[in-house]
Amino acid sequence: MSGLFELPRTEVAPGAVHVPGWLSAAEQRELVVACREWARGPVPLRQTRLPGGGVMSVRSVSLGWHWQPYRYTRTADDVNGARVAAFPDRLGELGRRALVDAYEDEKAGEGYAPDAGLINFYDGDARMGMHQDREERSSAPVVSLSIGDSCVFRFGNTEGRGRPYRDVELASGDLFVFGGESRFAFHGVPKVRPGTGDPATGLAAGRLNITLRVTGLGG
Numbered sequence: 382m383s384g385l386f387e388l389p390r391t392e393v394a395p396g397a398v399h400v401p402g403w404l405s406a407a408e409q410r411e412l413v414v415a416c417r418e419w420a421r422g423p424v425p426l427r428q429t430r431l432p433g434g435g436v437m438s439v440r441s442v443s444l445g446w447h448w449q450p451y452r453y454t455r456t457a458d459d460v461n462g463a464r465v466a467a468f469p470d471r472l473g474e475l476g477r478r479a480l481v482d483a484y485e486d487e488k489a490g491e492g493y494a495p496d497a498g499l500i501n502f503y504d505g506d507a508r509m510g511m512h513q514d515r516e517e518r519s520s521a522p523v524v525s526l527s528i529g530d531s532c533v534f535r536f537g538n539t540e541g542r543g544r545p546y547r548d549v550e551l552a553s554g555d556l557f558v559f560g561g562e563s564r565f566a567f568h569g570v571p572k573v574r575p576g577t578g579d580p581a582t583g584l585a586a587g588r589l590n591i592t593l594r595v596t597g598l599g600g
Contacts, residue, residue, distance in 0.1 A: 390483070391549075393536050396522070396561025399549055403556035406581060409528050412538040412591065413583040415469075419444060423517040424457040424465050426441045426502065444468045444498035446596055448541055451516055453497065453596055468496050476593040479524045483558040493521060495593040499559030503532065503588040505575035511535065512540035522560025529578040529588040537567040551579050556574045 388401035404412070420426040421440050429437045431450055445468030446453040447460075456464050477490030497517075501509070514523055534557065537546035546567070551557060559566060573588050 383518055390485075391551055392557075393547055393557075394566065397536060397559040397563040397566065398557070399551070400479075400556040400558075401552065402530070402545050402554045403479070403482065404526060404554040406554075406579075409554055409582040412526070412528060412587065413469065414479070416442075416502075416589055416591070419466055419500060420502075424460050427460055430459065431579040437509075439501045439503050439508040439509060440507075440508075441502070442500050444472070444500070445495075446497040446598065448497065448499050448516065453516055453598060464467055464598050468498055472498055472591075475526075476524045479526075479556055479593075480522060480560075481559060483556060493595070495521075495524070495577075496598075497594045497596050499592045499594070501592075502588045503530070503570065503573045503590070505530070505573055505587070507570075507573060507588075509570040511537060511546075511569040513539075513565050513567055514592075515565060516592065517594055517596050517598075519595040520560070521560050521595035521597075522564065524593040525550045526591040526593075527555045527557070528553050528582055528591075529584040530586070531574045531577040532570050532588055533572040533574075535569050535571055536563075537569075539565050539567070542567050553582060 393397045426440045426442045443465050447457045447465045451461050476495045477493050480489040531552045533547045534551045
Protein backbone atom coordinates (compact mmCIF):
# COMPACT_ATOMS: atom_id res chain seq x y z
CA MET A 382 0.00 0.00 0.00
CA SER A 383 1.10 3.57 -0.64
CA GLY A 384 1.16 6.52 1.71
CA LEU A 385 2.68 7.25 5.12
CA PHE A 386 -0.28 5.91 7.06
CA GLU A 387 -2.24 2.88 5.95
CA LEU A 388 -6.00 3.17 6.30
CA PRO A 389 -7.90 0.04 7.33
CA ARG A 390 -9.58 -2.35 4.97
CA THR A 391 -13.37 -2.02 5.38
CA GLU A 392 -16.19 -4.43 4.61
CA VAL A 393 -18.91 -2.05 3.41
CA ALA A 394 -21.48 -4.85 2.94
CA PRO A 395 -21.27 -8.66 2.76
CA GLY A 396 -18.89 -9.34 -0.13
CA ALA A 397 -18.15 -5.63 -0.71
CA VAL A 398 -14.72 -4.50 0.47
CA HIS A 399 -12.86 -1.17 0.30
CA VAL A 400 -9.05 -1.29 0.47
CA PRO A 401 -7.55 2.24 0.61
CA GLY A 402 -4.22 2.92 -1.05
CA TRP A 403 -4.02 -0.52 -2.65
CA LEU A 404 -2.26 0.59 -5.84
CA SER A 405 1.28 1.87 -5.43
CA ALA A 406 2.25 5.22 -6.96
CA ALA A 407 4.20 3.40 -9.67
CA GLU A 408 1.24 1.15 -10.51
CA GLN A 409 -1.02 4.18 -10.78
CA ARG A 410 1.36 5.91 -13.17
CA GLU A 411 1.64 2.78 -15.30
CA LEU A 412 -2.14 2.46 -15.49
CA VAL A 413 -2.56 6.11 -16.45
CA VAL A 414 -0.11 5.61 -19.34
CA ALA A 415 -1.94 2.43 -20.39
CA CYS A 416 -5.36 4.11 -20.20
CA ARG A 417 -4.18 6.91 -22.47
CA GLU A 418 -3.09 4.32 -25.01
CA TRP A 419 -6.36 2.38 -24.76
CA ALA A 420 -8.33 5.62 -25.13
CA ARG A 421 -6.82 6.16 -28.60
CA GLY A 422 -8.51 3.09 -29.98
CA PRO A 423 -9.12 1.07 -32.06
CA VAL A 424 -12.36 2.21 -30.37
CA PRO A 425 -11.70 5.67 -28.91
CA LEU A 426 -12.87 7.16 -25.63
CA ARG A 427 -16.46 8.30 -26.04
CA GLN A 428 -19.61 9.36 -24.20
CA THR A 429 -22.18 6.58 -24.23
CA ARG A 430 -25.67 7.29 -25.49
CA LEU A 431 -28.45 5.75 -23.41
CA PRO A 432 -31.49 4.03 -24.94
CA GLY A 433 -33.72 6.93 -23.90
CA GLY A 434 -31.58 9.41 -25.81
CA GLY A 435 -29.55 10.82 -22.95
CA VAL A 436 -25.76 10.90 -22.97
CA MET A 437 -23.63 9.78 -20.04
CA SER A 438 -21.43 12.49 -18.52
CA VAL A 439 -18.48 10.11 -18.09
CA ARG A 440 -16.31 9.14 -21.06
CA SER A 441 -15.59 5.46 -21.51
CA VAL A 442 -13.50 2.92 -23.39
CA SER A 443 -13.81 -0.86 -23.23
CA LEU A 444 -11.35 -3.74 -23.37
CA GLY A 445 -12.08 -7.34 -24.34
CA TRP A 446 -15.78 -6.74 -24.82
CA HIS A 447 -17.48 -3.50 -25.83
CA TRP A 448 -20.04 -2.39 -23.26
CA GLN A 449 -23.12 -0.43 -24.15
CA PRO A 450 -26.48 -0.30 -22.37
CA TYR A 451 -27.36 -3.05 -21.79
CA ARG A 452 -25.19 -5.58 -23.58
CA TYR A 453 -21.70 -6.62 -24.60
CA THR A 454 -20.46 -6.99 -28.16
CA ARG A 455 -17.06 -7.66 -29.69
CA THR A 456 -17.36 -4.69 -32.05
CA ALA A 457 -18.33 -1.12 -31.19
CA ASP A 458 -21.29 -0.81 -33.51
CA ASP A 459 -22.46 2.35 -31.73
CA VAL A 460 -19.10 4.09 -32.26
CA ASN A 461 -17.02 3.12 -35.31
CA GLY A 462 -17.71 -0.57 -35.85
CA ALA A 463 -14.18 -1.59 -34.87
CA ARG A 464 -13.34 -4.56 -32.69
CA VAL A 465 -12.27 -3.43 -29.22
CA ALA A 466 -8.73 -3.92 -27.93
CA ALA A 467 -7.97 -7.28 -26.34
CA PHE A 468 -8.23 -7.62 -22.58
CA PRO A 469 -4.66 -7.43 -21.22
CA ASP A 470 -3.26 -10.33 -19.20
CA ARG A 471 -1.73 -7.88 -16.72
CA LEU A 472 -5.20 -6.65 -15.74
CA GLY A 473 -6.28 -10.23 -15.12
CA GLU A 474 -3.28 -10.72 -12.84
CA LEU A 475 -4.12 -7.48 -11.04
CA GLY A 476 -7.70 -8.65 -10.59
CA ARG A 477 -6.64 -11.93 -9.00
CA ARG A 478 -4.32 -10.15 -6.60
CA ALA A 479 -7.13 -7.72 -5.76
CA LEU A 480 -9.45 -10.53 -4.68
CA VAL A 481 -6.76 -12.12 -2.50
CA ASP A 482 -6.10 -8.82 -0.71
CA ALA A 483 -9.72 -7.68 -0.48
CA TYR A 484 -11.02 -10.96 0.93
CA GLU A 485 -7.81 -11.79 2.83
CA ASP A 486 -7.85 -15.26 1.36
CA GLU A 487 -4.99 -16.71 -0.69
CA LYS A 488 -7.47 -18.82 -2.65
CA ALA A 489 -9.88 -15.98 -3.47
CA GLY A 490 -8.25 -15.27 -6.84
CA GLU A 491 -8.15 -18.88 -8.02
CA GLY A 492 -10.10 -19.28 -11.24
CA TYR A 493 -10.85 -15.57 -11.50
CA ALA A 494 -10.47 -14.72 -15.18
CA PRO A 495 -11.90 -11.30 -16.05
CA ASP A 496 -12.40 -10.83 -19.77
CA ALA A 497 -13.85 -7.31 -19.90
CA GLY A 498 -12.50 -4.01 -18.69
CA LEU A 499 -14.46 -0.76 -18.59
CA ILE A 500 -12.47 2.45 -18.15
CA ASN A 501 -14.46 5.52 -17.15
CA PHE A 502 -13.02 9.02 -17.07
CA TYR A 503 -14.78 11.58 -14.86
CA ASP A 504 -14.12 15.29 -15.13
CA GLY A 505 -15.20 17.51 -12.25
CA ASP A 506 -18.81 17.65 -13.42
CA ALA A 507 -19.30 13.98 -14.32
CA ARG A 508 -21.65 11.75 -12.35
CA MET A 509 -22.85 8.15 -12.46
CA GLY A 510 -26.43 7.34 -11.51
CA MET A 511 -27.36 4.37 -9.35
CA HIS A 512 -27.27 1.21 -11.43
CA GLN A 513 -26.57 -2.52 -11.31
CA ASP A 514 -23.89 -4.34 -13.31
CA ARG A 515 -26.21 -6.97 -14.76
CA GLU A 516 -25.04 -7.40 -18.35
CA GLU A 517 -22.73 -10.21 -17.31
CA ARG A 518 -23.80 -13.86 -17.25
CA SER A 519 -21.37 -14.50 -14.41
CA SER A 520 -21.73 -13.66 -10.74
CA ALA A 521 -17.94 -13.41 -10.26
CA PRO A 522 -16.86 -10.29 -8.32
CA VAL A 523 -16.31 -6.90 -9.93
CA VAL A 524 -12.92 -5.31 -9.23
CA SER A 525 -12.85 -1.51 -9.26
CA LEU A 526 -9.71 0.67 -9.21
CA SER A 527 -9.59 4.45 -8.71
CA ILE A 528 -6.90 6.88 -9.88
CA GLY A 529 -6.86 10.68 -9.68
CA ASP A 530 -9.46 12.85 -7.98
CA SER A 531 -11.40 11.42 -5.06
CA CYS A 532 -15.11 10.74 -5.38
CA VAL A 533 -18.14 9.86 -3.33
CA PHE A 534 -19.02 6.26 -4.20
CA ARG A 535 -22.57 5.36 -3.20
CA PHE A 536 -23.00 1.64 -2.54
CA GLY A 537 -26.57 0.50 -2.09
CA ASN A 538 -28.69 -2.63 -1.90
CA THR A 539 -29.80 -5.25 -4.43
CA GLU A 540 -33.49 -4.29 -4.38
CA GLY A 541 -33.57 -0.73 -5.69
CA ARG A 542 -31.80 2.60 -6.18
CA GLY A 543 -32.93 4.11 -2.91
CA ARG A 544 -31.90 3.59 0.68
CA PRO A 545 -30.31 1.85 2.40
CA TYR A 546 -26.99 2.85 0.90
CA ARG A 547 -23.59 3.87 2.17
CA ASP A 548 -21.36 6.65 0.87
CA VAL A 549 -17.68 5.74 0.66
CA GLU A 550 -14.85 8.15 -0.15
CA LEU A 551 -12.68 6.60 -2.86
CA ALA A 552 -9.25 8.17 -3.27
CA SER A 553 -6.47 7.62 -5.79
CA GLY A 554 -5.06 4.11 -5.51
CA ASP A 555 -8.11 2.67 -3.77
CA LEU A 556 -9.53 -0.76 -4.50
CA PHE A 557 -13.20 -1.66 -4.21
CA VAL A 558 -14.42 -5.22 -4.78
CA PHE A 559 -18.02 -6.37 -4.74
CA GLY A 560 -19.10 -9.98 -5.06
CA GLY A 561 -21.13 -12.60 -3.25
CA GLU A 562 -24.31 -11.18 -1.70
CA SER A 563 -23.39 -7.69 -2.95
CA ARG A 564 -22.51 -8.57 -6.54
CA PHE A 565 -25.71 -7.05 -7.94
CA ALA A 566 -26.03 -4.14 -5.54
CA PHE A 567 -26.95 -0.75 -6.99
CA HIS A 568 -24.09 1.73 -6.94
CA GLY A 569 -23.12 5.10 -8.39
CA VAL A 570 -20.94 8.20 -8.14
CA PRO A 571 -22.92 11.30 -7.08
CA LYS A 572 -19.87 13.57 -6.71
CA VAL A 573 -16.26 13.95 -7.80
CA ARG A 574 -13.93 16.17 -5.74
CA PRO A 575 -11.86 18.20 -8.24
CA GLY A 576 -8.30 19.03 -7.28
CA THR A 577 -7.88 16.17 -4.81
CA GLY A 578 -5.72 13.95 -7.01
CA ASP A 579 -1.94 13.84 -7.05
CA PRO A 580 -0.43 15.02 -10.37
CA ALA A 581 2.44 12.59 -9.71
CA THR A 582 0.13 9.83 -10.99
CA GLY A 583 0.36 11.44 -14.43
CA LEU A 584 -3.29 12.50 -14.29
CA ALA A 585 -3.41 16.28 -13.92
CA ALA A 586 -7.16 16.44 -13.34
CA GLY A 587 -10.19 14.17 -13.23
CA ARG A 588 -10.73 10.61 -12.09
CA LEU A 589 -10.07 7.30 -13.80
CA ASN A 590 -12.09 4.26 -12.76
CA ILE A 591 -11.09 0.85 -14.10
CA THR A 592 -13.49 -2.03 -13.52
CA LEU A 593 -12.70 -5.65 -14.29
CA ARG A 594 -15.52 -8.10 -14.95
CA VAL A 595 -16.16 -11.70 -15.94
CA THR A 596 -18.81 -11.63 -18.68
CA GLY A 597 -19.50 -15.37 -18.79
CA LEU A 598 -20.08 -14.98 -22.53
CA GLY A 599 -17.20 -17.10 -23.79
CA GLY A 600 -16.00 -16.89 -27.34
